[in-house]
Amino acid sequence: MVHLYALTEHPANLPHVRGIGATPLASAALGAIEAIFSEIDGDSAEPTESAILAHAHVVDEVARINDAVLPARLARPYENELALLAAVRDRDVQFRAALDRVRGCVEMGVRVLRKTNGNEADTPSGSQYMRSRLTSVKLAETVADELDEAVSGLARDALRGVTGTRELVLTASYLLAREDGGSFRAAVETVASDRPDLSYVCVGPWPAYSFALVDGGAS
Amino acid sequence: MTNGSTALQHEVTLVELVDRVLNKGVTLTGDITLSVANVDLVYVGLRLLLASVGTLERLEADAS
Numbered sequence: 001m002v003h004l005y006a007l008t009e010h011p012a013n014l015p016h017v018r019g020i021g022a023t024p025l026a027s028a029a030l031g032a033i034e035a036i037f038s039e040i041d042g043d044s045a046e047p048t049e050s051a052i053l054a055h056a057h058v059v060d061e062v063a064r065i066n067d068a069v070l071p072a073r074l075a076r077p078y079e080n081e082l083a084l085l086a087a088v089r090d091r092d093v094q095f096r097a098a099l100d101r102v103r104g105c106v107e108m109g110v111r112v113l114r115k116t117n118g119n120e121a122d123t124p125s126g127s128q129y130m131r132s133r134l135t136s137v138k139l140a141e142t143v144a145d146e147l148d149e150a151v152s153g154l155a156r157d158a159l160r161g162v163t164g165t166r167e168l169v170l171t172a173s174y175l176l177a178r179e180d181g182g183s184f185r186a187a188v189e190t191v192a193s194d195r196p197d198l199s200y201v202c203v204g205p206w207p208a209y210s211f212a213l214v215d216g217g218a219s
Numbered sequence: 220m221t222n223g224s225t226a227l228q229h230e231v232t233l234v235e236l237v238d239r240v241l242n243k244g245v246t247l248t249g250d251i252t253l254s255v256a257n258v259d260l261v262y263v264g265l266r267l268l269l270a271s272v273g274t275l276e277r278l279e280a281d282a283s
Contacts, residue, residue, distance in 0.1 A: 007245060049233075052240050059244075073244035087247035098245065109235075203235060209243035 001077035002084050003040045005058040006207075007070040007095055010034040015061035020054045028081055030088050033095055036062055037084060040077060047074055063207035068103035070095065070212040094214045102212065105156060105175050106205035108184055112143055112170040113199040137162055140170045143198065147172055150191045154180045159210055169198060173210040181205050 003020055012027050012034040019025055019038035027036050036058070052074060059071040078084040088095065124132065140162040147170075148158055157175040176184055185202050192200035 004247070047241060052237055056236050056240050059240075071239075071244040073242070073246050074240045075246055084247075091247065095245070206239065209239040212245040213243065214245055 001040055001042050001079065002037050002081055003055075003077045004072040004075075004084060005036045005038070005055060006062045006072055007088065007099070008034050008036065008062060008066045009068050009099055012036065012062075013065040015058070015065055017058060017061050018054075019058050020051045025058065028085055030085050031092065033088055033092065033099070035084060035088055037081070042077070059207050059209075063106075068099040069207055070098055070102065070214075071207045071209045072212075091214060098212060098214050101157070102175065102208040104177055105208055105211075106178050106181065107208045107210055108174050108176060108181060108202060108204035108206075109210075110147060110170070110172045110174070110188055111168065111201040111203060112140075112147075112172075113201065114167055114169055115197055115199055132166070136165065136169065143170050143195070144172055146191050146194075147188065150187045151176075151184055154184050154187065157211055175208055175211045178205070 003023075005019065005025070010029040010032055012029075014025055014027055014036065017025070020040050023038040023040050025036060025038050027034050029035075055072075055074050059069070063069040063071070078087065140160075144160045144162070148155070151158075151174060154176050155174040156177070159173045161171040161173075163169075163171070174184065181204075188200055188202050192198070
């Protein structure tokens with residue numbers, strides 16, 4: 001079975017690390033696209049902690065030495081290399097566009113948390129719950145707009161996840177040039193200083209997982 | 220950082236990583252993703268963090 005780690009551009013730099021189950025990495029090119037994969041046992045395709053860590057480590061290393069990288073989601077393996085390349089061929093144009101979008105970029109995330117005092121009622125009534133949820137969603141949209149504006153000079157793309165929950169106000173992901181991480185953190189700190197009731201946590205940088213979604217996830 | 224909060228940071232970092240690897244990233248064909256996909260793991264991770272921070276604070280208060 002063949003497990004895919006990432007798509008990158010041909011000619012790819014192959015990192016000197018091993019994949020899931022300590023299998024050696026290999027690559028195969030299809031026109032301008034190169035797939036980084038390894039041959040694994042069917043059994044090692046389960047999403048165990050060691051498989052997840054090995055997959056992420058390979059993606060990190062591929063992204064460290066290649067400019068344009070689409071991290072693959074940990075998914076069921078392909079029957080063989082031909083089946084993998086056939087799947088790449090089917091969406092070749094979309095993958096090339098996605099590689100162009102993430103070239104030279106990293107992803108950084110912001111998690112915005114509400115500072116709770118722990119005294120909220122545990123079991124609000126239905127209408128209280130709906131009111132508080134609506135307030136949370138409105139707050140999340142406002143906070144996301146403020147963040148987007150603060151990093152507009154740096155972010156090439158953005159995604160937001162509004163959970164509308166009491167503790168977690170917002171999860172946002174930004175695509176930025178590799179060298180802009182420091183400026184990004186500074187911009188987020190400025191926004192955070194105007195919102196003492198909320199905690200802002202910057203996460204990343206990591207390869208552009210959220211912006212590799214070709215099915216319209218990254219609009 | 221105390222050992223407890225370092226361990227928590229590790230837990231949350233791991234949850235963030237699991238979320239990326241299982242829920243984000245490119246898929247070549249839509250039908251091959253694993254069944255845990257689309258669970259909001261970042262939220263699950265933060266719940267874990269918040270619950271554990273509460274426990275830690277209580278432990279530290281009890282110890283002092």
